[in-house]
Amino acid sequence: MSKIYFTEDHEYLIVDGDTATIGISTYAAGQLGDVVFVELPDTGKTVKKGDDIAVVESVKSASEIYAPVSGKITHANEALEDEPETVNGEPQGAGWFFKMTISDVSELEGMMDEAAYAEFTRE
Amino acid sequence: MDNNGLKRTPLAALMEELGGKMVPFAGYAMPVQFPDGILKEHKWTRENCGLFDVSHMGQAFVIGPDHETTARALEALMPGDFVSLKPGQQCYSLLLTDEGGIMDDLMVTRAVDARFEGWLMIVVNAAFKKENFAQIAARLPDGIRLDIMSRQALIAVQGPKTVDVMTPLCPDAAAMVFMQTMHTSIGGIDCHVSRSGYTGEDGFEISVKAERANDLAHLLLKNKLVRPIGLGARDSLRLEAGLCLSGHDFNENRTPVEASLNWAIPKTRRQSGGFPGAEPIVRQLAEGTAQKRVGIKPLGRAPAREGTHIHLSGEHVGEITSGGFGPTFNGPVAMGYVRSDLAIPGTALDLIVRGKVHPAEVAKLPFVQQNYYRG
Numbered sequence: 001m002s003k004i005y006f007t008e009d010h011e012y013l014i015v016d017g018d019t020a021t022i023g024i025s026t027y028a029a030g031q032l033g034d035v036v037f038v039e040l041p042d043t044g045k046t047v048k049k050g051d052d053i054a055v056v057e058s059v060k061s062a063s064e065i066y067a068p069v070s071g072k073i074t075h076a077n078e079a080l081e082d083e084p085e086t087v088n089g090e091p092q093g094a095g096w097f098f099k100m101t102i103s104d105v106s107e108l109e110g111m112m113d114e115a116a117y118a119e120f121t122r123e
Numbered sequence: 124m125d126n127n128g129l130k131r132t133p134l135a136a137l138m139e140e141l142g143g144k145m146v147p148f149a150g151y152a153m154p155v156q157f158p159d160g161i162l163k164e165h166k167w168t169r170e171n172c173g174l175f176d177v178s179h180m181g182q183a184f185v186i187g188p189d190h191e192t193t194a195r196a197l198e199a200l201m202p203g204d205f206v207s208l209k210p211g212q213q214c215y216s217l218l219l220t221d222e223g224g225i226m227d228d229l230m231v232t233r234a235v236d237a238r239f240e241g242w243l244m245i246v247v248n249a250a251f252k253k254e255n256f257a258q259i260a261a262r263l264p265d266g267i268r269l270d271i272m273s274r275q276a277l278i279a280v281q282g283p284k285t286v287d288v289m290t291p292l293c294p295d296a297a298a299m300v301f302m303q304t305m306h307t308s309i310g311g312i313d314c315h316v317s318r319s320g321y322t323g324e325d326g327f328e329i330s331v332k333a334e335r336a337n338d339l340a341h342l343l344l345k346n347k348l349v350r351p352i353g354l355g356a357r358d359s360l361r362l363e364a365g366l367c368l369s370g371h372d373f374n375e376n377r378t379p380v381e382a383s384l385n386w387a388i389p390k391t392r393r394q395s396g397g398f399p400g401a402e403p404i405v406r407q408l409a410e411g412t413a414q415k416r417v418g419i420k421p422l423g424r425a426p427a428r429e430g431t432h433i434h435l436s437g438e439h440v441g442e443i444t445s446g447g448f449g450p451t452f453n454g455p456v457a458m459g460y461v462r463s464d465l466a467i468p469g470t471a472l473d474l475i476v477r478g479k480v481h482p483a484e485v486a487k488l489p490f491v492q493q494n495y496y497r498g
Binding site for chain 1: 448
């Protein structure tokens with residue numbers, strides 16, 4: 001049974017046990033505009049919470065993506081290399097960035113759930 | 124002024140109404156994009172007609188007793204041949220420091236109407252218009268004055284279908300060629316129209332009194348070929364067209380020769396001199412410079428932004444000054460300065476993007492063919 005969390009940096013984590021699928025929220029994708037390039041982390045890499053590990057670029061600018069939790073990168077969504085626009089089309093679906101195993105699930109504490117994130121992004 | 128201390132152009136409310144996402148730019152609240160998004164806006168302009176509010180740019184008249192006197196006064200500040208301008212003709216020029224550095228680029232137009240004999244209209248960029256107008260005013264000789272138009276809007280309409288939009292509204296303007304201008308009326312609205320722009324496409328720039336700007340914009344937008352376009356697409360359009368962004372692709376530390384803008388210094392001025400920095404610039408024209416502005420094409424998909432270092436065999440040979448994604452080119456595009464011996468299309472270079480080496484090559488500019496109407 002998976003659960004979705006959101007960070008204040010507008011990343012989402014779909015967590016199932018100790019594995020997480022990470023991308024940017026629908027709200028963030030809308031704010032960013034047309035995505036033209038995604039730089040993904042190498043699989044097998046061990047990362048600490050807060051490390052900058054990926055980059056998403058719109059026509060106008062480049063934004064860093066930070067590791068929302070510590071752990072090991074297990075998959076990178078290579079389909080985004082040829083079709084970065086998937087990030088706009090299905091940000092919380094086929095437009096995921098990478099998957100990782102979480103080394104310390106307590107780092108999820110304090111992250112927002114869907115309702116709290118909706119409130120956080122309400123204009 | 125709005126709550127954030129930003130100035131608003133006469134079209135700001137309309138831009139918001141059309142869904143423009145307003146951002147601070149050169150002290151103004153300007154639309155960076157509309158609901159279509161930058162990619163679609165960019166492509167729409169290349170295929171149809173985009174409308175841009177460029178009222179933040181600085182418009183002014185330089186007024187003297189007769190054309191030659193006014194033209195000579197401006198020629199003391201810029202390397203253009205203004206004396207030879209025919210009535211209604213426009214040219215691109217550069218405001219130079221005494222060392223020959225580029226403070227700004229601008230358009231200079233000779234008034235058409237005999238009533239305005241001795242008037243030249245200038246349009247400078249928004250970013251430093253106050254400083255640059257002050258600089259011009261301070262350097263004009265007695266008897267010639269700068270008259271800044273503070274209640275004037277400027278609307279650009281750009282793209283291959285623009286002429287179809289303009290023909291029914293103003294057939295005279297639609298008959299002009301690139302860099303020609305005229306005083307006319309569009310739907311009863313008095314305005315000054317030039318066939319020019321900064322997207323690489325055919326198009327017009329229309330100067331109009333602030334109080335009529337909205338009427339004119341509404342009239343143009345009535346045609347379904349016309350859509351509002353934001354600063355985001357304006358930037359990607361000019362970059363694909365190989366055109367410089369003032370303060371980025373050149374600044375006071377770069378001369379026109381380094382900036383590959385030799386064409387903005389006509390032969391007569393190379394011989395006569397008499398413009399700021401003429402001595403170093405004429406020498407550079409003959410002897411070359413250490414670095415030159417070139418087009419740079421990253422060979423992968425990663426855009427290389429302003430400030431990206433350019434290496435060759437591990438050695439620093441230059442920097443990117445403008446870079447991003449070219450929607451029509453369908454890949455990353457950039458411009459920057461490299462060692463002059465490398466300024467040959469096809470030369471392989473390395474770009475250092477976030478610490479990683481990305482292959483690139485020197486590219487011929489523009490990235491997308493310019494489509495000016497020359498008759």
